[in-house]
Amino acid sequence: MFEKEYDVIVVGGGHAGAEATAAAANMGSSTLLVTMNLQTIGQMSCNPAMGGIAKGQIVREIDALGGYSGIVTDKSAIQFKMLNKSKGPAMWSPRAQNDRMRFAEEWRMALENTPNADFYQEMVNGLLIEGDKVVGVRTSLGLEIRAKSVVLTNGTFLNGLIHIGEKQLGGGRAGEKAATGITEQLVELGFDSGRMKTGTPPRVDGRSLDYSKMIVQPGDDVPEKFSYLNTPILKTQRDCHMTHTSTLVHDLLREGFERSPMFNGRIKSVGPRYCPSIEDKINRFADKDSHQIFVEPEGWNTVEVYVNGFSTSLPEDVQYKALKSVKGFENVKFFRPGYAIEYDYFPPTQLKHTLETKLVNNLYFAGQINGTTGYEEAASQGLMAGINAHLKINGKEPFILKRDEAYIGVLVDDLITKGTEEPYRMFTSRAEYRTLLRQDNADLRLTPKGYEIGLAKEERLKRMEEKMKKSENLVDFFKRTSFTTEEINPILASLDSALVKQSDKLFKVFSRPKVTMDHMLQLDTVSEFVKENKLDSEVLEQAEIQVKYSGYIAKEKTNADKLQRLENVRIPDNFDYSKLKSLSYEAREKLESIQPVTISQASRISGVSPADISVLLVYLGR
Known part of the structure; x- marks a missing residue:
């Protein structure tokens, strides 16, 4: 069945595995994706959303380099929000709610339409090692498939153990079996391994909920998107809703604590600090009377609902009883209970910055196997592992992003140099240079690099160059064009901003905190220039940031130099x-x-x- 030797074998079809497959194949490597279930490629195992604080920046960086996550997200989105818009642009973070089934379908179609990508459904339970180099994989049926490099993206499947109250089930995800064999072989080869925990909330029937008792959470009035390519922008959106727990809910949950695997010692591993279970929240924050619950639809047409904020491993009867006491959930019907899952990971200090292991040549780890949590973190690692696997077997220089070049660079450097003893999640605060690493300029930062290594296509580069040229021309226009006091003072007066006594350059008045691009467009000279040059909203936003934050960017570079010394x-x-x-x-x-x-x-x-x-x-x- 597998007489030929592949350039790259990717094990696992989650977010990391999908991006690794796409990257290696698009760069020209013959690539085989081996996964236990081809129906769950790109599966959203937990929440039906992409992006968020810092995570949205990562998705845009993946897209800028030529990855697929942004495109798939745009094609399957049901709602879009730009988070932190009230703060500076370094904090703006795009987030989309997605149709879970369409998201997986779009990933499957994208990969099937990628030349050089092959697929095979079976469990990989061992690696073929010759000397200090990996040369392929062994499957549960005993097939040996040879390759020049292997990327492991096993997610939560390595010896996965699901906990629901006092019950334990072997599995890597609800309804799917765990993967065995790989951990044991790697430990025998000298790798250190550990256990981590993550969890997920119940899924419920939306028809059984009373949304009139909840707070509506709509998307943005003017939704944006993730990809820099010509992907669709949402014309209609689905609302999410918000409700709260109460002291009654907390009391009902506490009744099950003695049966909780978190508190009775069955779970010994560490869970994600920034995404705690509901029982962990009410235990750690005992002074809080309530916690937010976000009610998120799983898609356009399905009635299935994700109960964000109610992640739990308590017994199913406790989950049900407590959730029924949440406002709007009085008649709730469960699709499935929440659960915790423990799984094997390998401390990432055992990797090089390329994500290649130090012990075994041409073997790469990406995603939760490295101790991270989150779709976006996994996808970015898969992208980098796929890129570097291709580059190494072709004798080319490795592709490593620095901390001042991308959040992906921060992520990888953190993992390699610091390691992690708890599931690692990206935050804007982890980046020293976050004013430089904004979501709006990911293409300007990374598309030339993606094009240079042969991943980003020429269409991307041309779009980026056009955007950069138009933005620079607009900034230059503000620097060389003057305003009159008669036209600018009425605008300043409406903003309670100090009036000007003489004419000056537009750049100077635009630099004021309250003055926005919308105010500048009220000036005939500006609106005419924008129309003549056919400048879109993306160019206008980029120019505005360059005008208003140039001082902050320069200051950040100076501070970074000081910190270095x-x-x-x-x-x-x-x-x-x-x-x-x-x-x-x-x-x-x-x-x-x-x-x-x-x-x-x-x-x-x-x-x-x-x-x-x-x-x-x-x-x-x-």
């Missing part, structure tokens, strides 16, 4: 971090535990943000 500042022995109230709780906890010797070492600890490092530097008088 102070990397070797020593921290006194037995330093008392508890007296630094400005440190985040997580940073205090980690610093007290690890007791780093230098600022440089402290900065590499997972959970210690650049802001925390700044607090330490100020205290040390540096």
